Amino acid sequence: MAQWADRVQGDERLLIQALATRHWDGHVRERHLRSILPFQRDWLAAFVVQLLGEYVVEIAQAILASIDELDSALYGAFVKENPGFMATTERRVVSYWNCYYRHAGYKYREEYPAMVALRAIQRMAQ
Numbered sequence: 148m149a150q151w152a153d154r155v156q157g158d159e160r161l162l163i164q165a166l167a168t169r170h171w172d173g174h175v176r177e178r179h180l181r182s183i184l185p186f187q188r189d190w191l192a193a194f195v196v197q198l199l200g201e202y203v204v205e206i207a208q209a210i211l212a213s214i215d216e217l218d219s220a221l222y223g224a225f226v227k228e229n230p231g232f233m234a235t236t237e238r239r240v241v242s243y244w245n246c247y248y249r250h251a252g253y254k255y256r257e258e259y260p261a262m263v264a265l266r267a268i269q270r271m272a273q
Contacts, residue, residue, distance in 0.1 A: 150216050156160065161183055161186055161188065161191065162187050164179045164182045164183050165179070165183055165190075165191055165194040167179035168180050168183070168194050168197075168198060169197075170227075171202040171218070173205070173206065176198065176201075176203070176206060177203070177205060177209060180194075180195070180198060180206060180209060180210070181209060183195070184213045184216070184217075185208070185216070186211070187217075187218040187221055188221075189221055189224070189225065192221060192222050192225035193225065193229070193232070195210060195217075196222075196232070196233070196236055196265075196268060197236065197262045198210065199236055199239075199240055199264055199268075200235070200236040200237075200238075200239030200240055200243075200261070200266050201239070201243070202243045202246075202247055204248065204259075204260055204261070205260075207260040207261035207264055208260045210260075210261075210264045210268075211260045211263055211264040214264055214267045214268070217268070217271075219271040220255065220271075222271045222272075223272040223273070224269035224272075226268060226269055226271060226272035227272050233269065236265065237265060240256075240259070240261045240265055241256060241262075242263050243261070244256045244259040244261070
């Protein structure tokens with residue numbers, strides 16, 4: 148995918164990078180996440196939020212580290228327009244925390260980076 152992204156510019160390039168956040172390799176997902184985080188497009192919010200509902204804590208930490216740079220109006224609108232997606236993502240966050248991280252450094256789920264980031268994004272809708 149990286150070779151395709153190098154051949155195009157603008158939103159086409161962002162789309163390829165966003166699609167690469169769905170790659171099977173977590174390192175590839177994280178690299179492409181970092182490449183799209185600085186951009187404020189309404190359609191990118193789904194790709195960013197989706198990653199919070201996965202098991203790779205380093206990806207959640209990357210999102211959390213960039214939370215203050217996210218466009219709160221854009222993400223707030225995404226939260227309001229997608230309540231089912233947000234609820235499913237929250238259930239996934241809780242499930243992965245319980246399965247992999249509850250006894251491995253994050254005793255309380257509200258301290259788990261994916262939950263902290265998800266809560267911050269949810270507050271953007273208020």
